[in-house]
Amino acid sequence: MTIPSRKFLSLALSVLLFAALLFWMYNALAGSFGAIAENHYKKAAEAAMGSVPSKDEAIGGWIRRISGPSREFDLLFLKGFPEDEGGMKVFAPTPGLGDFFAHHGKDPDFARGIESAMYDEIYQPEQRFLLGGEERRVLFAPAHDGETGDVTGTAVFLFSPGGFDRFLFLLRGLFLLALVLFAAVFAVAGYSRDPITGYVILGLFTLVGVFVAYPLFEAVRLTFLQDGKFSLETWKSILTTRQYVTALKGSITLGAFTATASTMVGFLFAFVISRTKVRGKKFFSAMATLPIISPPFSLTLSIILLFGNNGLITKQILGLENFTIYGLGGLTLVQTMGMFPIAFLTMVGILEAIDSTLEDAALNLRATRWETFKTVTLPLSVPGLLSSWLLVFTNSLADFANPLILSGSFRVLSVESYMEVTGMNRLGHGAALSLLLLLPTLSAFLAQRYWVSRKSYVTVTGKPSGRMTELVSPGVKRILVTLMVLIVLFLFSLYGTIIAGCFVKNWGIDYTFSLANFREAFERGWRVLLDTLTLAGAATPIAGILAMIAALVLARKKFPCKRLLDMLILTPFALPGTLVGISYILAFNKAPLILVGTAAIIVINYVIRELPVGVEGGLASLKQIDPAIEEAASDLGADTPTVFRTIVLPLIRPAFISSLSYTFVRSMTAVSAVIFLISAKWYHLTVLIYNFSENLRFGLASVLATTLIVIVLLTFGLLRLVVRKNENLAKTMSI
Amino acid sequence: MENISKSVTLENVWKVFQDPQSGKDITAVEQADFVIAPGELVTLLGPSGCGKTTTLRMIAGFELPTRGRVLIGSEDITYLPPNRRDTAMVFQSYGLFPHMNVFDNVAYGLRLRKMPEKEISEKVMRFLGMVGLDTLAKRPPSRLSGGQQQRVALARSLIVEPAVLLLDEPLSNLDALLREQMRVEIRRIQKSLGITAAYVTHDRVEAMSLSDRIIVMNKGKIVQIGSPHQVYRDPASAFVAGFIGKVAFLPAEVAGVDEHCTVRVRGRTFTLPRFSPDLKAGDSALVMCRPESLTLLPPGEGILDGKVTTNVYLGHSIESFVSTEMGEILVQVDNPDARQIFAEGEPVSVSFIPELTKALPPEE
Incomplete structure (x- = not known):
């Protein structure tokens, strides 16, 4: 036991030494900066005190003139000296300064200051004085008559040391940070048997600390601030203003509608695919997954083209006048089309995991098909139904792109918080609204994770029973399949409309074929497209590699506060994008990290937001790998980075590649957070689509949306190609 | 190399x-x-x-x-x-x-x-x-x-x-x-x-x-x-003896300890060359018997009477399972062709060869 304690001693000693060094540097820096500030004060005072007007009446105006514009100091002028015949006359421009002199005039520092001035010298006491509750540095300077040059009195400058103090505060913060960092790095180097892993863990902690915890903290803090002081004003206004309460209700209503509709559609597809014999299962399953990768605005756009005020169906075909797609109905439709794949994927997983021999057993016990469905299949799928409902509900709540265009007079929180920030410049309100959004999202997320998932009846038997009995009569099956076909057709028409929109001169008015949209869209959007590709391309490898490293560390290493790290990494998954966007502009438009307006903030935002999915994927695939494989490598002499490079990464390559493509696609199609972070220099394609749609340039919007769809499809096509090649690997892993 | x-x-x-x-x-x-x-x-x-x-x-x-x-x-x-x-x-x-x-x-x-x-x-x-x-x-x-x-x-x-x-x-x-x-x-x-x-x-x-x-x-x-x-x-404890191979334990009482250990088993005295150093005169003990240290004798001649329940013929030996009042005991009869064999169901008496056993303290 002697070795650790000796290590501890050396650690403590070096940290102390480093602290002393830092303290010395801090003092030197603070001292020299103080000297500069003092010099600056003196210069200001000397410059001002060259030309005091002789007439008393002019003095008031003169004081206002020199102390007025910069607001760097307040000035109190004492004409004459106590020993003079006429005595000393006090010129105080404000009553506060008069009180100040009445209070402090007899202080020894004042006597000394006035005496120094009489001898034509500047005096600056160490002590600080209070003026109206604020600390001030005081400087006594001799004042010279503008004409004669004689000393006529004492000028008392009250400098506000705010800037200097802020600088010292920042300096202190920086040095403290340096100390903590030094101690941490030193401790890892000395204590850990695997310093590289130690540094990786430290790095991950720093990353999520700075880019997850800190912005969130800033957002929450701002909602409790008013004019720099603690206050509940923001929350009071949020919870009592009708507009906001309506938006909250709107979000929840829309969420509930969409979740219910999506779960029904998702269950329909999942049930037919997993429980009946029907041709084209692969096709239906692909169609039920496709919308999940459709870029934002694309479905909304085609809904507007079809059912909008100038819509093909509503106006041209049906000639409806008072119909509007904008609002709850249209939003539910568009969100359902976009989000039922979430429900479908959840349900299909669960239905396929339910052993169909259970249903056979029920049928064997003379239950009818309907009774079997009612008493076996449906009860067993309840956890899955709940789970998909909640998943869609949270997704609908966090959805920003669809309501942004399609909400009309209907209010939802995500759009409301965006309007508060960009329209009204009320960041506090915006932050509070998106935090409000977090409540239902988080509770649904937690309910899903800790309650529903526990009620799951899914039994893993290891071998799927191949044969299954038809669970529905041919008539019912026909009805179900017809429904599915209709939905798929509708989806097709939606995508078809966007593509058609590209080639039409002016949708709603002039349907002649034209390629003008392409020319204009790419003329105006080419640079933005390149920006978007660059940003997504930069984020992709970073997020992918980071996700795999984090997954390895979380799955295989033991270290303190592992739970905290896990939680912080996964948190952004549950956060609505608007909240992330707002908290980022709050946290990173001020020292010490000014990132707003740079490409970095957008890339970081992508990485942080897409990390959770990558990490989950990595964890899932690491779970299938025998830890003995990595231990064997390390036992043969490989250090942790080598194990990662030569063993782990090749083995979890499928997870790595899908994390890469997922990040790329999600970054290409991001809206909710990135809309807050873009700048003139770094723009995003989705925001441009939004701008075009807002200006009713649907043709241009269609071209860009189609471009995005093509990029997304290409990415996933490439992914399939690359991962296919790896399939023999999946087999070898299950030895 | x-x-x-x-x-x-x-x-x-x-x-x-x-x-x-x-x-x-x-x-x-x-x-x-x-x-x-x-x-x-x-x-x-x-x-x-x-x-x-x-x-x-x-x-x-x-x-x-x-x-x-x-x-x-x-x-x-x-x-x-x-x-x-x-x-x-x-x-x-x-x-x-x-x-x-x-x-x-x-x-x-x-x-x-x-x-x-x-x-x-x-x-x-x-x-x-x-x-x-x-x-x-x-x-x-x-x-x-x-x-x-x-x-x-x-x-x-x-x-x-x-x-x-x-x-x-x-x-x-x-x-x-x-x-x-x-x-x-x-x-x-x-x-x-x-x-x-x-x-x-x-x-x-x-x-x-x-x-x-x-x-x-x-x-x-x-x-x-x-x-x-x-x-x-020479196992250190009854646990080792049991874990390392088939064994029967016969309860005994230590009568005396010098360079050998004298024990009394069911009223008869034996001198065992191997014994646990923890044992003192008057202690209760277990005599550890491997199947090959046990022998079968006609009823009444051994220490413990019982009945053969099963015989497993292995060629070089026969494994006889004998049910006794102390449970079933496995006895290995080597070189069966040269010995008296007791058929299944026959009454027998079990004895042991002291040189092949060891006296151990009972497990607590």
């Missing part, structure tokens, strides 16, 4: 885990103190959960001792990470790299040591030849049988010429016949390379047939260290 084997020393090593649920401390290994001599094969034997694998993993560096020191040769490696220790481990699940073929698996350790590719290929083929797999070098591990995978794992560990070879139940995933074959092969290769080895198993036959010495562990503690013959014939 040059013999570079070294000794392994554990000095008062403890391992205490924290139970993740209750937060309570669980002592997995308690005061492990032993030396494995250079070139020796020592088996860590015990029931599952006795701490034998944890002990092995502390030598490999996958677990850190809570207290104590681990030395290889004279070097303290207690805090050294696994990749910087001169050990090589063969895992229960083999841990073959599924994305590499047999050749690359075996070459992995050499490539890390930056050996020139030409030497690597030569050496890998030599070692694959040693385990009889030189024709399968290009196969992925998934297309090998269990025994072949085992050989690859062994070759991969041996090729880096470690000072210490660690084997963690390497044969438990193989079928009985293959296990016997591999056992012989591992022993042959270990001896021919003169490598120091620690071998974890819960299979006593494996331990007996392989080891120079056996370390018997129970509930985190080492209960006996000795040669296979010692732990079989």
Whole structure:
């Protein structure tokens, strides 16, 4: 036991030494900066005190003139000296300064200051004085008559040391940070048997600390601030203003509608695919997954083209006048089309995991098909139904792109918080609204994770029973399949409309074929497209590699506060994008990290937001790998980075590649957070689509949306190609 | 090959885990103190959960001792990470790299040591030849049988010429016949390379047939260290006796202790040459009888009367199961053709040969 304690001693000693060094540097820096500030004060005072007007009446105006514009100091002028015949006359421009002199005039520092001035010298006491509750540095300077040059009195400058103090505060913060960092790095180097892993863990902690915890903290803090002081004003206004309460209700209503509709559609597809014999299962399953990768605005756009005020169906075909797609109905439709794949994927997983021999057993016990469905299949799928409902509900709540265009007079929180920030410049309100959004999202997320998932009846038997009995009569099956076909057709028409929109001169008015949209869209959007590709391309490898490293560390290493790290990494998954966007502009438009307006903030935002999915994927695939494989490598002499490079990464390559493509696609199609972070220099394609749609340039919007769809499809096509090649690997892993 | 084997020393090593649920401390290994001599094969034997694998993993560096020191040769490696220790481990699940073929698996350790590719290929083929797999070098591990995978794992560990070879139940995933074959092969290769080895198993036959010495562990503690013959014939406790082989215990009372131990069993006195040093006159004791130290006599002539329930004919011997008032006792009758055989259902009397037994204190 002697070795650790000796290590501890050396650690403590070096940290102390480093602290002393830092303290010395801090003092030197603070001292020299103080000297500069003092010099600056003196210069200001000397410059001002060259030309005091002789007439008393002019003095008031003169004081206002020199102390007025910069607001760097307040000035109190004492004409004459106590020993003079006429005595000393006090010129105080404000009553506060008069009180100040009445209070402090007899202080020894004042006597000394006035005496120094009489001898034509500047005096600056160490002590600080209070003026109206604020600390001030005081400087006594001799004042010279503008004409004669004689000393006529004492000028008392009250400098506000705010800037200097802020600088010292920042300096202190920086040095403290340096100390903590030094101690941490030193401790890892000395204590850990695997310093590289130690540094990786430290790095991950720093990353999520700075880019997850800190912005969130800033957002929450701002909602409790008013004019720099603690206050509940923001929350009071949020919870009592009708507009906001309506938006909250709107979000929840829309969420509930969409979740219910999506779960029904998702269950329909999942049930037919997993429980009946029907041709084209692969096709239906692909169609039920496709919308999940459709870029934002694309479905909304085609809904507007079809059912909008100038819509093909509503106006041209049906000639409806008072119909509007904008609002709850249209939003539910568009969100359902976009989000039922979430429900479908959840349900299909669960239905396929339910052993169909259970249903056979029920049928064997003379239950009818309907009774079997009612008493076996449906009860067993309840956890899955709940789970998909909640998943869609949270997704609908966090959805920003669809309501942004399609909400009309209907209010939802995500759009409301965006309007508060960009329209009204009320960041506090915006932050509070998106935090409000977090409540239902988080509770649904937690309910899903800790309650529903526990009620799951899914039994893993290891071998799927191949044969299954038809669970529905041919008539019912026909009805179900017809429904599915209709939905798929509708989806097709939606995508078809966007593509058609590209080639039409002016949708709603002039349907002649034209390629003008392409020319204009790419003329105006080419640079933005390149920006978007660059940003997504930069984020992709970073997020992918980071996700795999984090997954390895979380799955295989033991270290303190592992739970905290896990939680912080996964948190952004549950956060609505608007909240992330707002908290980022709050946290990173001020020292010490000014990132707003740079490409970095957008890339970081992508990485942080897409990390959770990558990490989950990595964890899932690491779970299938025998830890003995990595231990064997390390036992043969490989250090942790080598194990990662030569063993782990090749083995979890499928997870790595899908994390890469997922990040790329999600970054290409991001809206909710990135809309807050873009700048003139770094723009995003989705925001441009939004701008075009807002200006009713649907043709241009269609071209860009189609471009995005093509990029997304290409990415996933490439992914399939690359991962296919790896399939023999999946087999070898299950030895 | 040059013999570079070294000794392994554990000095008062403890391992205490924290139970993740209750937060309570669980002592997995308690005061492990032993030396494995250079070139020796020592088996860590015990029931599952006795701490034998944890002990092995502390030598490999996958677990850190809570207290104590681990030395290889004279070097303290207690805090050294696994990749910087001169050990090589063969895992229960083999841990073959599924994305590499047999050749690359075996070459992995050499490539890390930056050996020139030409030497690597030569050496890998030599070692694959040693385990009889030189024709399968290009196969992925998934297309090998269990025994072949085992050989690859062994070759991969041996090729880096470690000072210490660690084997963690390497044969438990193989079928009985293959296990016997591999056992012989591992022993042959270990001896021919003169490598120091620690071998974890819960299979006593494996331990007996392989080891120079056996370390018997129970509930985190080492209960006996000795040669296979010692732990079989002269076990330290009733637990060791029972774990290491078939045994019957006859309750007895210690009548006196000098260089022999005199015990009374069911009113008759015997003098036993082997006995536990803890025993004093007046103590109650158990006489440990292996099947071959028991004999069958006509009813009334032995110590314990009973009836033969089953006879299992094994050729060189017969195993007779005798039901008595102390439960069923297994008696091994060697060379059956030269002896009186009691048929199933016949009454018999059981006796023992004192020279082949040992007096032990009863388990508390």
